Amino acid sequence: DTAVSQTPKYLVTQMGNDKSIKCEQNLGHDTMYWYKQDSKKFLKIMFSYNNKELIINETVPNRFSPKSPDKAHLNLHINSLELGDSAVYFCASSRGQTLPGNTIYFGEGSWLTVV
Amino acid sequence: QQPVQSPQAVILREGEDAVINCSSSKALYSVHWYRQKHGEAPVFLMILLKGGEQKGHDKISASFNEKKQQSSLYLTASQLSYSGTYFCGTEMPGGGNKLTFGTGTQLKVEL
Structure with missing residues (x-):
């Protein structure tokens, strides 16, 4: 079984659309994160939750909403x-x-392309 | 604030050694090392805590000099499977569970 799984793996969508990425972990961990890796491979934290509570919210546009x-x-x-x-x-x-x-522990990643 | 890694890229022949450095402008509490192969997720290699410790696993080891705010990853007798991008992730005192990743080092091992 995959420890941290996210869906979809690939997503191509048009500008202006709304989309969601889902993530599940079966490790029994208390803390979960979203990281963004850009085209230059820089890996930056976006959000962190501990037991459903938001604890890290980096300077991310409010168009991004974790749940x-x-x-x-x-x-x-x-x-x-x-x-x-x-x-x-x-x-x-x-x-x-x-x-x-x-x-x-990282999931396999979701490749988002906006056209 | 992002740790700086050097070199940015390195090409090795199988069996050669390499050192990857990670420098921070701020005091560090711990350093984590990850390897990411193309199109895959970063995979954990090791954690070093403050205290100047060194760790090793097989032919990959690392050191952490908290005074210099630096960590180094040592790869000896490199194998083809070592190819990938290596990231250090740093945690600062009082930084909670926020891991700030370095600029990355692309390593390619050739025959």
């Missing part, structure tokens, strides 16, 4: 998509809120 219905799921909804949103979005999880000793 965590329970601690095993963290979805990402994006409104009014723009060309610059094209990237790979990685969901990840870790055991707890404190990193030392806690490995971050």
Whole structure:
């Protein structure tokens, strides 16, 4: 079984559309994340949730809205998509809120292309 | 604030050694190393905590010098499977569970 799974893996959509990416982890972890990797391969944190509570919200446009219905799921909804949103979005999880000793496990990524 | 890695890219012949450096402008609490193959997710390699520790796994090891705010990843007797992009992820004191990833180093091992 995949530890951190996200869907869809590939998404091509037009500017202005709204889309969602779903993420689920079966590791029993308390903390989940969304990272964005751009075309230059820079990997940046967007959001982090601990037990359904938002704890990290980087300077991300409010068109991006994460939702965590329970601690095993963290979805990402994006409104009014723009060309610059094209990237790979990685969901990840870790055991707890404190990193030392806690490995971050990444999902396989969702390749979003906005045309 | 993003850690800077060097070199940006390196090409090795199988069996050669390489060192990848990660430097931060801020004090560090821990350093995590990941490898990402093309089209795949980053995969965890190791964590180093403050205290100047060194760690190793098979032919890949790393060191962490908290005074210099630097970490280095050592790959010895490289194999084709080592090819990929290596990222350091740094955590700052009081930074919660926020991991800031470095600029990345592309490593290619050839026959």
